[in-house]
Amino acid sequence: MCGIVGYVGARPALSIVLDGLRRLEYRGYDSAGVAMIGDGALLTCKRAGKLGNLEKALTEGAADDVTAGIALGTTGIGHTRWATHGGPTDRNAHPHRSTNGRVAVIHNGIIENFARLRAELEAAGVEFVSDTDTECAAHLLEHELASVRAEETARSASPSGGARGAEPSAGLAAAMRRVCQRLEGAFTLLAVDVDTPDVVVGARRNSPLVVGRGQGENYLASDVSAFIEHTRDAVELGQDQVVLITPDRIEITDFDGNEAIGKDFHVDWDASAAEKGGYDYFMLKEIAEQPRAVADTLRGRLGEAGELMLDEMRITEQDLRDVDKIFIVACGTAYHAGLVAKYAIEHWTRIPCEVELASEFRYRDPVLDRSTLVVAISQSGETMDTLMALRHAKEQKARVLAICNTNGSTIPRESDAVLYTHAGPEVAVASTKAFLTQLVACYLVGLHLAQVRGVKYADEVGAVLTQLQAMPAAIEQVLETMEPVRELGRELARARSVLFIGRHVGYPVALEGALKLKELAYMHAEGFAAGELKHGPIALIDEGCPVICVVPSPVGRAVLHDKVMSNIQEVRARGARTIVIAERGDEAVRPYADHLIEVPPTPTLLTPLVTTVPLQVLACEIATARGHDVDQPRNLAKSVTVE
Ligand code: AGP
Numbered sequence: 001m002c003g004i005v006g007y008v009g010a011r012p013a014l015s016i017v018l019d020g021l022r023r024l025e026y027r028g029y030d031s032a033g034v035a036m037i038g039d040g041a042l043l044t045c046k047r048a049g050k051l052g053n054l055e056k057a058l059t060e061g062a063a064d065d066v067t068a069g070i071a072l073g074t075t076g077i078g079h080t081r082w083a084t085h086g087g088p089t090d091r092n093a094h095p096h097r098s099t100n101g102r103v104a105v106i107h108n109g110i111i112e113n114f115a116r117l118r119a120e121l122e123a124a125g126v127e128f129v130s131d132t133d134t135e136c137a138a139h140l141l142e143h144e145l146a147s148v149r150a151e152e153t154a155r156s157a158s159p160s161g162g163a164r165g166a167e168p169s170a171g172l173a174a175a176m177r178r179v180c181q182r183l184e185g186a187f188t189l190l191a192v193d194v195d196t197p198d199v200v201v202g203a204r205r206n207s208p209l210v211v212g213r214g215q216g217e218n219y220l221a222s223d224v225s226a227f228i229e230h231t232r233d234a235v236e237l238g239q240d241q242v243v244l245i246t247p248d249r250i251e252i253t254d255f256d257g258n259e260a261i262g263k264d265f266h267v268d269w270d271a272s273a274a275e276k277g278g279y280d281y282f283m284l285k286e287i288a289e290q291p292r293a294v295a296d297t298l299r300g301r302l303g304e305a306g307e308l309m310l311d312e313m314r315i316t317e318q319d320l321r322d323v324d325k326i327f328i329v330a331c332g333t334a335y336h337a338g339l340v341a342k343y344a345i346e347h348w349t350r351i352p353c354e355v356e357l358a359s360e361f362r363y364r365d366p367v368l369d370r371s372t373l374v375v376a377i378s379q380s381g382e383t384m385d386t387l388m389a390l391r392h393a394k395e396q397k398a399r400v401l402a403i404c405n406t407n408g409s410t411i412p413r414e415s416d417a418v419l420y421t422h423a424g425p426e427v428a429v430a431s432t433k434a435f436l437t438q439l440v441a442c443y444l445v446g447l448h449l450a451q452v453r454g455v456k457y458a459d460e461v462g463a464v465l466t467q468l469q470a471m472p473a474a475i476e477q478v479l480e481t482m483e484p485v486r487e488l489g490r491e492l493a494r495a496r497s498v499l500f501i502g503r504h505v506g507y508p509v510a511l512e513g514a515l516k517l518k519e520l521a522y523m524h525a526e527g528f529a530a531g532e533l534k535h536g537p538i539a540l541i542d543e544g545c546p547v548i549c550v551v552p553s554p555v556g557r558a559v560l561h562d563k564v565m566s567n568i569q570e571v572r573a574r575g576a577r578t579i580v581i582a583e584r585g586d587e588a589v590r591p592y593a594d595h596l597i598e599v600p601p602t603p604t605l606l607t608p609l610v611t612t613v614p615l616q617v618l619a620c621e622i623a624t625a626r627g628h629d630v631d632q633p634r635n636l637a638k639s640v641t642v643e
Pocket of ligand 1: 377379381382383386429431432638639640
C-alpha cells in the first residue's frame with residue numbers, strides 16, 4: 001500500500017510532495033523518495049527507512065543528484081514504498097529512473113509479468129539496478145517515449161504531416177498508455193520526464209489514484225489525504241485510465257487513448273478521516289480491504305507453465321520432496337490461520353502437519369530434523385515468540401518457510417523461504433485482512449508442496465487456484481450484507497459472554513471469532529470444537545446464552561453439517577440463543593437459528609475466507625457499542641516483540 005504524490009504548478013514541488021508523503025505515512029512503508037524537475041534537470045533522492053532519512057539526505061545534499069535545483073522544481077513526484085518485490089533498500093526505493101536517466105517512475109501495486117518484461121529488457125541490453133518490478137516500467141517508458149517521439153517527428157516531416165504535431169506533453173501520456181498495455185497485475189504509476197517539465201502523467205489499474213484539482217496547480221495521489229490541505233476538489237480515476245496533469249490542465253484517457261471522464265467529488269473528510277478512507281476506524285477500513293488484499297496475495301503466483309511461484313525460495317524442490325513432517329508455528333490470529341492450514345495441507349499433500357503455539361514450541365523439545373519443514377506465520381515478522389521458535393527449528397536443522405506481511409522483517413530474513421502476503425500495512429491491532437491473506441498464503445504453500453511432490457497435477461492445482469480467484473468476490477458479497485450483523489452486535493453489547501462452536505475448518509474460525517471479541521470488546525468469549533461441547537463446556541449454557549455456530553456446507557461435508565446441526569439443537573435445548581453462520585441456501589439450519597448469517601457457497605477448505613468476516617464485523621460493532629478504541633485495544637500491541 002505505497003504512498004504516491006505528484007504535483008505540478010507554480011510553487012516549489014519538493015515541500016508539497018514531502019508534506020503529502022507525510023500524510024500518507026499511516027499506510028506504512030519502509031523507504032521513501034522524490035523526483036523533481038528543476039534547473040532543466042531531473043533530480044532524484046531516495047532512502048530506505050522513514051521520511052526522516054530522506055529529508056536528511058535532501059538537506060545534506062548527500063548522494064544521488066541532489067542540488068539546489070531539487071528544491072526549486074515546480075514539478076515533482078514522491079513515494080513511500082511498502083516493499084513487495086525486493087527488500088527495503090536505497091536502491092529498491094522509488095523513484096526508479098530509465099537508463100538514460102530522463103524519466104522517473106513511482107509505482108504502487110504488483111506488476112505480475114515483470115519477470116518476463118525484465119528478461120526481454122535485459123536481452124535488449126538494459127541493465128537493471130534494482131530488484132523491483134517497478135524498474136521495468138521506467139525502462140519501458142523510456143523506450144515507448146522514444147518511439148512516440150520518432151513517430152511524431154516522422155509525421156511532422158512528411159508532406160501529409162497534417163496539422164502541427166501533438167502537444168509535446170502528449171508524448172509522455174501516449175508512452176504511458178503503451179506501457180500500461182504491456183503490464184499485467186495491479187498498478188498505480190506516476191511518471192515525470194525532464195523533456196516535458198510542468199507535466200506529471202499517471203495511470204491506474206486495480207490500484208487507487210485520485211486527482212486534486214487546484215488553481216493553477218494540480219495534484220495526483222494514492223488518496224486524498226495527501227492534498228486536502230491544498231484542495232478538496234478531487235477527481236476519481238476509473239479502471240485502466242491514464243491522466244495527464246499540467247498547472248492548468250487535467251486530461252484523462254483510457255489505455256487506448258480515447259477521452260475518458262473521471263468522477264468529480266468534493267472531499268468533506270478531515271485529514272484524520274481521510275487516512276482511514278472515510279471509515280471511523282482503520283479496522284473497518286482493513287475489513288473492507290480484504291477482497292483486494294486476498295486478490296493481491298494471489299496475484300502473480302502462477303508462472304508461465306502453470307507452476308506456483310513463491311517469493312524467496314531458498315529451499316530446493318528436492319528438499320521439499322524430502323519433507324516428511326510439517327510444523328506450523330505462530331501466535332494469536334496467525335496461529336488460527338495455521339490451524340486452518342493444517343486441514344488443507346494434510347488433505348492436499350498427505351504430509352503430517354502439526355500446528356503449535358510458538359511460545360510453547362521450543363520448550364517441549366519437539367522432534368525436528370532436516371526432513372522437517374517449519375512454517376512460521378507472522379503479520380509483523382517481528383513476534384519474538386515466533387522468531388525464537390524459528391531459531392530453535394533452525395538449530396535442529398529443520399528448514400523454515402516464513403509467511404509474512406512485512407517485507408524485510410526479521411522472521412523472513414532468518415527463514416529459508418518466504419511467501420509474502422500482500423495485505424498492505426495493517427494498522428489496527430486486531431488482525432483482519434492479514435488473517436485472510438495468511439490463509440491464502442497457506443493454501444498456496446500446500447498447493448506448491450503437493451505439486452512439487454507430484455501428489456497433485458498442475459490442472460488440479462489450477463482448479464483450486466481458480467476457486468481461490470473467486471474468493472475476493474465472495475468476500476465482497478459478505479461485506480455487502482453486514483448491516484444485520486452490525487444490528488446484532490449492538491444487541492449483544494450487553495452480553496456477559498459469547499461462545500463460538502465449529503467443526504473442521506470451522507473450529508479455527510470459532511477460535512478466531514472468540515479472540516476478536518476478547519481483544520476488541522473485552523468480553524469473555526470462548527471457541528470450541530462443536531463435538532467437544534458434550535465433554536464439559538455445555539455446562540456453560542444457560543437461558544439466553546449467545547452461541548455462534550459456524551456450520552459447514554451441506555454439500556461439501558454433509559456429515560459434518562449434520563453433526564453441527566445436532567450440536568446446535570443440543571445448545572438450544574438448554575436455552576442458548578443461536579447465531580448461525582451458514583451457506584446461503586442451507587434451509588436445514590433456518591429453524592434452529594435465532595439469527596442466520598448467510599455466506600456464499602464456498603469450497604470446504606476455503607470457507608474460513610468468508611465465515612470469518614461476519615465475526616470480525618460483529619466483534620468490531622460490539623466493541624464500538626461498548627465505547628472502546630477499536631484500533632488500539634487496551635493492553636495490546638500490534639507487534640509483540642517480547643517473549
Ligand atoms: C490478532 O488480532 C492479534 N493482534 C494477535 O493475536 C496477533 O495475531 C499475534 O500477536 C501474532 O502477530 P504476528 O502475526 O505479527 O506474528
